[in-house]
Amino acid sequence: MNAGNGNSPDISIRPIAAGDLDQVIALDAAITGIEKTDYWYELFHRYGTRGGDQRHFLVGVRGPQVLGYVIGDVRDWEFGSAPCGWVFGLSVHPDARQTGLGSRLLATICDGFRRAGVRTVRTLLARDNNLILSFFRSQGMMAAPYIPLEMEIE
Ligand SMILES: CC(C)(COP(=O)(O)OP(=O)(O)OC[C@H]1O[C@@H](n2cnc3c(N)ncnc32)[C@H](O)[C@@H]1OP(=O)(O)O)[C@@H](O)C(=O)NCCC(=O)NCCS
Incomplete structure (x- = not known):
């Protein structure tokens, strides 16, 4: 792939369209090693077509080629927190x-x-994912005043 520069004007960022979905699924499968077709279709319906102001599913494209995506939403009062993205x-x-x-x-x-x-x-990332951590730190994100908790419930 000749990807070029991510800041180039021939790469645009726009809401996802149905025709982008197969490339998003393939990109995610290549990165995570798991193809999750149903998951992505569900996300597309909830965030892509009926997203409104609160839900965002965006792709970075050059022509028909999907080079990246971002997904997120505004959550109101979850975890005792004021609304945030x-x-x-x-x-x-x-x-x-x-x-x-x-x-x-x-x-x-x-x-x-x-x-x-x-x-x-806000976002959440695996402790050992240095790439994602480096990226978010470079964007100005800092440790938040919340901690994730978990337990096995078998
Ligand atoms: C994290 C990711 C989105 C960054 O995308 P990108 O287009 O390369 O990011 P940018 O070019 O805007 O980089 C911005 C900054 O991030 C940091 N960064 C990016 N890649 C990095 C790397 N490989 N090592 C260290 N820092 C890095 C740098 O500080 C960089 O700034 P600089 O170019 O001035 O040094 C991309 O690497 C990626 O998709 N990784 C896999 C994500 C993943 O696992 N997703 C699945 C779960 S959601």
Whole structure:
């Protein structure tokens, strides 16, 4: 793939369309090793077509080629928190990385969160995922005043 520069004007960021979905599924499967077709169709219906101001599912494209995506929503009063934006999916095609596209995707979804009236964005990441951590730190994200908890319930 000739991905070029992520900041190039021939790459645009826009809401996902149905015709993008197969490429998003393939990109996620290539990165995570698991193809989750039903999951992505469900997300498309909830965030892509009926998203409104609160839900955002965006793709970075050059022509018909999907180079990356970002997904997130505004959650009101969950976890005892005032309304804020959550980013829960962000990927850039391996051939298109480190040219600014991930930054553009995050900046664009943050614009959507601002339009929805929130001024804080959060995400959750695996402790050992240094790539994602480096990326979010570079964008100005800091450790939040919340901690995740879990237990086995077999
Ligand atoms: C994290 C990710 C989205 C970054 O996308 P990107 O387009 O490469 O990001 P950018 O080019 O905008 O990089 C912005 C900053 O992030 C940091 N960064 C990006 N890639 C990095 C790397 N490989 N190592 C260290 N820091 C990195 C740098 O600080 C960079 O700024 P710089 O270019 O001035 O050094 C991309 O690497 C990716 O998709 N990774 C896999 C994500 C994943 O596992 N998704 C599935 C679960 S959601």
